[in-house]
Amino acid sequence: MKSLQRDCLLRQTLVILKSSLEKNSGRLKLGACLMWVIWKTRNDVIFNKGKIQLEKMLQDVAYWYTLNSCELNTSTLLTEQDKLNYVDCVWVPPSPLKRKINFDGAAGSKGYACAAVSRKSQSEVDGCLTRVLDISSPVEAQTQGALLNVELAISMGLHHIIVEGDSMRYRHSPTPWRIKNIISRVKEKLSLFTS
Numbered sequence: 001m002k003s004l005q006r007d008c009l010l011r012q013t014l015v016i017l018k019s020s021l022e023k024n025s026g027r028l029k030l031g032a033c034l035m036w037v038i039w040k041t042r043n044d045v046i047f048n049k050g051k052i053q054l055e056k057m058l059q060d061v062a063y064w065y066t067l068n069s070c071e072l073n074t075s076t077l078l079t080e081q082d083k084l085n086y087v088d089c090v091w092v093p094p095s096p097l098k099r100k101i102n103f104d105g106a107a108g109s110k111g112y113a114c115a116a117v118s119r120k121s122q123s124e125v126d127g128c129l130t131r132v133l134d135i136s137s138p139v140e141a142q143t144q145g146a147l148l149n150v151e152l153a154i155s156m157g158l159h160h161i162i163v164e165g166d167s168m169r170y171r172h173s174p175t176p177w178r179i180k181n182i183i184s185r186v187k188e189k190l191s192l193f194t195s
Helices: 002-022 024-048 054-066 138-155 177-190
Strands: 099-108 111-119 125-133 161-165
Touching (some): 024 054, 024 099, 024 111, 024 125, 125 138, 138 161, 138 177
Antiparallel strands (some): 099 111, 111 125
16 A cells, blocks of 8 residues: 555656646746755765665655645655754745845765755745865855855845855854855855845
């Protein structure tokens, strides 16, 4: 029975993803959701020694793509709380006049990278950037993610943004010298925004 439910859910997920590709308006959002899931899976493999599970990745893409829409019964999918069961956090959409841009940085034995994703008040993805980095520490990757976040907002011509990242490692510590210049650049670019 469980196998039949899994197969049914996988078929439903594939139908949604296929129909999204047929709609021009859904391609950017689907691409951003796919990038997000690949990014999170990569981080799980590198940092938690997790395994790549294609079915779970497809379900996660469908979850993020259909968030705040009626296309899929999400009660059968893992919720964000299930995925982040060790962290008590909830993504709160911005007001209609602002955009929320989330960023993340990752470091591992195969290299360093960062990403930024912009979402509107209805949780609709409207832009994203990624960058592979030639640096040597996780805190630099995270800080470069913050810089990429602001650069995405500038490239989109936004004036009212909310910057959101998940790293609090150095929030209450002395700033490492390696990232002071990057932080200065982020602050300088943030001065271009109204709010």
